[in-house]
Amino acid sequence: MLKTKIEEIKKQVLEEIEKVKNSDMLFDLEKKYLGRKSEFVGFLKNLKNLAPEERKQIGDLANKTKLEILAIINGKKVDLSKTGPSTEKEKIDVTIPGKKKDIGHLNPISIVRRDIEDIFTSMGYEIADGPEIETEFYNFDALNMPKDHSARDMQDTFWLKQEAGKEKLSMRSQTSAVQARYMQTHTPPFRIIVPGKCFRREATDTTHDHTFYQFEALVVGKNINVGHLKQVAQDFFSQFFGQEIKVRLRPSYFPFTEPSFEFDISCTVCGGTGCRACKYNKWLELGGAGMVNQNVFEAVGYKRNEYTGFAWGFGLERLAMMKYKIDDCRLFHSGDLRFIRQF
Ligand code: FA5
Numbered sequence: 001m002l003k004t005k006i007e008e009i010k011k012q013v014l015e016e017i018e019k020v021k022n023s024d025m026l027f028d029l030e031k032k033y034l035g036r037k038s039e040f041v042g043f044l045k046n047l048k049n050l051a052p053e054e055r056k057q058i059g060d061l062a063n064k065t066k067l068e069i070l071a072i073i074n075g076k077k078v079d080l081s082k083t084g085p086s087t088e089k090e091k092i093d094v095t096i097p098g099k100k101k102d103i104g105h106l107n108p109i110s111i112v113r114r115d116i117e118d119i120f121t122s123m124g125y126e127i128a129d130g131p132e133i134e135t136e137f138y139n140f141d142a143l144n145m146p147k148d149h150s151a152r153d154m155q156d157t158f159w160l161k162q163e164a165g166k167e168k169l170s171m172r173s174q175t176s177a178v179q180a181r182y183m184q185t186h187t188p189p190f191r192i193i194v195p196g197k198c199f200r201r202e203a204t205d206t207t208h209d210h211t212f213y214q215f216e217a218l219v220v221g222k223n224i225n226v227g228h229l230k231q232v233a234q235d236f237f238s239q240f241f242g243q244e245i246k247v248r249l250r251p252s253y254f255p256f257t258e259p260s261f262e263f264d265i266s267c268t269v270c271g272g273t274g275c276r277a278c279k280y281n282k283w284l285e286l287g288g289a290g291m292v293n294q295n296v297f298e299a300v301g302y303k304r305n306e307y308t309g310f311a312w313g314f315g316l317e318r319l320a321m322m323k324y325k326i327d328d329c330r331l332f333h334s335g336d337l338r339f340i341r342q343f
Contacts, residue, residue: 189221257290
């Protein structure tokens with residue numbers, strides 16, 4: 001009786017498979033005869049209720065038949081694949097445009113930062129780092145700015161709420177804060193750059209944001225002089241912009257350098273002949289620079305006058321603005337994808 005039933009199922013499969021014309025029909029047939037809820041599979045599940053003698057005999061036949069049905073279905077699959085797609089779903093329209101994957105974009109600040117790091121590491125510089133939340137000591141005291149020093153007002157600092165008995169903390173207002181950190185743990189000679197985020201509580205405009213990047217350079221050794229500062233900067237800018245760049249130092253004041261300079265480069269747009277980008281000045285201001293004040297060396301434990309060194313702090317946004325001819329630095333951190341997608 002059961003034997004006949006099994007043979008009957010196989011016969012039905014053989015009959016129905018002849019009528020199958022496409023993969024959808026084959027799928028339905030497979031479901032009907034071998035699916036979890038099919039008569040055949042239910043039947044296999046109930047084998048356990050048979051007497052041991054019959055269970056073995058019928059079980060063997062059922063399993064053999066199941067494999068045969070599977071082979072019939074697979075054979076049909078192969079036949080159908082040879083005749084090409086039989087349903088709309090299976091057809092591939094090669095003229096439909098592909099779906100573009102969104103892979104994200106580097107912010108131009110990151111691109112510029114990487115370029116700078118590549119150029120300086122190729123010149124033998126180390127890349128140093130420091131925390132964005134900084135102690136008063138590293139951001140000010142060690143940089144020759146005692147507590148009541150008026151130079152602290154040169155930068156509007158975001159101070160954090162002071163915890164009782166703990167040191168006063170602020171959002172780092174300049175990458176110069178890393179100078180003392182690095183020098184405390186290293187002995188000259190060394191040359192480093194420190195690209196990093198800075199924060200200032202100031203009204204924003206096209207060239208000022210509350211969050212911006214600077215890139216500090218610090219070179220310390222014996223007999224380092226202003227000539228080295230000028231030459232290294234000139235080499236760097238020429239590589240960075242891919243054209244010859246002239247640099248100009250103007251006298252200035254920073255408590256942590258003596259002498260101190262404002263640092264200008266020849267306009268990259270007009271090449272130094274005067275244009276709208278440089279407001280017909282021919283020069284563009286990029287940041288501050290100078291020879292490390294001996295008081296800073298003393299604050300980190302070096303012997304006075306044993307070493308000399310130069311340092312600078314340039315705005316990364318200014319460099320990116322010049323490189324990509326962007327007229328508002330606030331765009332960099334605006335999160336506006338229409339802007340970012342252009343890079
Ligand atoms: C300084 O921060 C000094 N630490 C630079 C320095 C380093 C001098 C080492 C001597 C030796 P200043 O505040 O001028 O200096 O800032 C330097 C540069 O950072 C500016 O010229 C500008 O390019 C950039 N910068 C400063 N404030 C902002 C701001 N709010 N938004 C965007 N860029 C800024």
